[in-house]
Amino acid sequence: MEERKIPETLEEAYRLRDEAEDLETREFYQEHVYRLRREEYRARGIRTEISSRRRERQSAIEFSREMFFMEVSELASRQGPQVQHEARRYASRLDTHAFLKQLASPSSRAVDLYRRNYLELLKMGKPPAEAYYLSRIIGLAGNAEFRQAIDSIRQTGYPRGRFTYALERAAIQIRDLPGGMILILLTFFASLFAFVWATGAWGKASPGTIFFVSLGLIAAGALMLVSAVFIVTFIRSINK
Structure with missing residues (x-):
């Protein structure tokens, strides 16, 4: 098994996570994103309410949700407080939908995949509402399908054509x-x-x-x- 690089900075952790070829590698670097985020917020005096090893499942869920919303807020803060509030509102709607999907099918990894969709679209500069609907349309796509959809959005603005997007x-x-x-x-x-x-x-x-x-x-x-x-x-x- 190829030895994975341990990121030293948050930016490096994000880059390695986004460049991951498979979901297992992505989750590995996502853990380092959480670790480095936790260290950053502790240094700033922000409590994260999480144990060091996150042994309890509920604590892990709460922590991952907290980090997700922090990342959403940081991405949207560049566009002003109103956009930041809207981004968090749509993130909450998406997270609720994702949790219901994962409850129906625990092996689907719906929460991680929907969050991946939303964060990537926000990084592309998409407005929160558009990022929300595109995230729902992309859905539980694997890595190859996800990258193909993202490339199509970059080129045309839509994952599978304008009419299909409007209908969905x-x-x-x-x-x-x-x-x-x-x-x-x-x-x-x-x-x-x-x-x-x-x-x-x-x-x-x-x-x-x-x-x-x-x-x-x-x-x-x-x-x-x-x-x-x-x-x-x-x-x-x-x-x-």
Whole structure:
């Protein structure tokens, strides 16, 4: 096994972490990021509330979350207090989503991967809201897929095209609403019912009402199609 370099500075730890070829190596250098961060904050008189060896799992979770938010704040502080507050707010939303994903699948490493996505996008200068939605769209990508997505964002601004990004972002926004998925399902079945009704009413409609029945058919069909696309997008995003 190749001997890993022990970073001496925080900047070196970040660089080695970001250049890691696999998740195990990334986690190794992430531990050194925590160590050097802890030393820095202790030197500045900031308490981190963590044992030296982090034997207790809860302490480790709290510490990693604390370090994540500190790193988010530091990256966003260059753009002003308002952006810093917004970055922390979206970081909290992303972390909640990631923890729920990891509870459903403990081996997914969802928390680490979503945090990796968000921090990398903030480093690229993306606004917090855009970094949040891009992080959700990239999802639980492996190293190769993640680097490919980041390269695509650098070149085009989107991981898989502008239309796909707009569609997936809209789906995430609806999912984040209370009862968003239920609303889309209700819209789909309501439009399906309206479409069937308008089809049945076509043959019985008088010449004066055929125009309005036609508009109803078109509107119901379009709404049903849009709802179906969002439902498929929701299903695809379950594993992200």
